[in-house]
Amino acid sequence: MNSLADIASCLSGYDPNALPVAQAQEFIARLVPRVDAVESLAIRSALGRVLARDIVSPINVPASDNSAMDGYALRGAELARDGTTTFQVAGTGLAGQQFDGGVAPGHCVRIMTGAVMPAGLDTVVPQEFVQVTGDAITVPAGVVQTGDNRRLAGEDLARGEPALRAGRVLRPADLGLMASLGQAEVPVWRRLRVAFFSTGDELRSIGEPLPEGCVYDSNRYTLWAMLQRLNVDVLDMGVVRDDPAALATAFRHAAESADAVITSGGVSVGEADHTKRVMAQLGDVLFWRIAMRPGRPLAIGRIASGDRSAILFGLPGNPVAVMVTFYAFVRDALLAMSGATPQPLPMLRAASAQAIRKKPGRTEYQRGIVSRAGDGSWQVAITGSQGSGILRSMSEANGLVVLHHAQGSVAAGELVDVLPFDGLI
Structure with a gap:
């Protein structure tokens, strides 16, 4: 297992402050x-799970x-x-009830979609292209070529x-595909276990009184x-107050119970709480300033308790920054871990429906409303104020x-490039 310093040494021009x-x-x-x-699941239980081995068609x-097609099978x-x-x-x-027997020259077989082609016949002419007279059909020239409409x-x-x-x-079509192969069970990786909690004395859970400043x-x-x-197993650890002992207990429990730990709050420069110090004490953790907006502060690393360890993602506390950094960094990492x-x-x-001011040297994520223009092309308008605490904009x-x-x-x-929310958020 490489240390964080080893990984950083592989990055050209690595600067944790920018x-x-x-x-x-x-x-x-x-x-x-x-x-x-790896675990084996019935295919009806496998939607959204990650396939652990190739499925080979038997x-x-x-x-x-x-x-x-519905039509007539014949020799092209x-x-x-x-x-x-x-003919x-x-x-x-x-x-399900194929035609048995030989088909003499100049003869054809009335056939339905999905029916097995009779031996020696290689072409199907759709029924709407023929004229039927008693037990014979007449086929105009050029309506089909040899091999047409045969799977x-x-x-x-x-x-x-x-x-x-x-x-x-695995998606819905994949379950159908496996069923078409007679595959009743599927090998999948076990679910990733992810623990998360918020930090801050100012935070209150829903249902609690809301004092001034909270x-x-x-x-x-x-x-x-x-x-x-x-599709991960989630452990919601609630709100943890800004107390070293409480934070250490929460981190240890998370490391013992999960593969990954996500926190929000407590990683900015100048934070008054103890989160960063406790993170550093419990593992190998780096504190970054990302060249992005919103979401500049980020902590990343490993924390441990006993013989168990977990990957740590310390996200900013502002609501929009939490969501942006999750999709910029955490989502793909959790999928890879899965x-x-x-x-x-x-x-x-x-x-862009309007001019947007931006300086080179950082990535910006601005909330937008995408719609169709009059000519059918995509257009996007910014929602207004882009403050990292304005969750309504998201x-x-x-x-x-x-x-x-x-x-x-x-x-x-x-x-401009737009990351659509549909199916994501």
């Missing part, structure tokens, strides 16, 4: 371990050549290039071919909701405008 977002992400990717325990899909070589071709109908093939055995998946790769977060703790609820999206193959968050390009927004490290001010109408 760390670019991309460099912090690289550091974290090198730091986090993967879960190492069969050809489809199992046999079959029809992709018998179709006339000019004029029409008449006698030898019988019918249904899905080949193994066309979707061949026996022995990987159907799903390890590291995939605020209700919103970060626990946004963190809980964001973690639910990742065994998932990294997948960058999808971005869309949208025209609720109003449907995406984050991402202004990259080297990017400068944006003119009205200029294209």
Whole structure:
């Protein structure tokens, strides 16, 4: 296991007081371990879980050549290039009740979608293209070519071919795919265990009185909701007051119970509380100033208690900064720890509805409302004040405008990257 200093030494120009977002992400990717325990689940219980091993197809899909249309199966070589071709109908093939027997030259078989192709026949002409006269059909020239509307055995998946790769977060279509292969159970990595708590004497939980100068703790609820999206086991440890003994107890319990620990508050320069000191005492922890807005302060490292340890993510206390730093740094790290193959968050390009002032040298995440312009293109408008404590702006927004490290001010109408919230927050 590499120390944090070893990891930092691999980063060119590493400066903990002015760390670019991309460099912090690289550091974290090198730091986090993967879960190492596999469990077998029924496929109905596997949605959102991370596949631990490749799923290899035990069969050809489809199992046999079959029809992709309702129509008539015939030999493509018998179709006339000019004029029409008449075939006698030898019988019918249904899905699950295939036509048996040989098909003489000049004959065809009435066939339904999904039915096995009769031996020797290689083409299906859709029923709407033919004229039926008694037990015969007439096919105009040029409506189909040899091989049309026929699905080949193994066309979707061949026996022995990987159907799903390890590291995939299983989606509804994946469960259906496994069912189509007769796979009743699936090997998945165990769920990641994540503990989280808020720090600060000024915080109150919902239902408690709110004295002057105190605020209700919103970060626990946004963190809980964001973690639910990742399908991890969550341990909500509530609010921990600014007391060394209480903080040490909370960190030790978290390290003993979870793979990762997330805190909000107590990591800024000049903080009056004891969080940073206790973090440092219990493990190998770095305190960064990220070149970003919002969310400059961040703590990262490992904390331990006895023979157990956990990865620590110390996030800022401001509500918007908590959410932004979670999606910038924590989300992908937790997915990687869960065994998932990294997948960058999808971005869309949208025209800025207004000019945005920005200096190069930091990444900015501004709350935006994305909509369709009159010509159908995407446009985005900033929600207003971008203070890191204005949680309402995150609720109003449907995406984050991402202004990259080297990017400068944006003119009205200029294209910007937007991280959509749909399916994320």
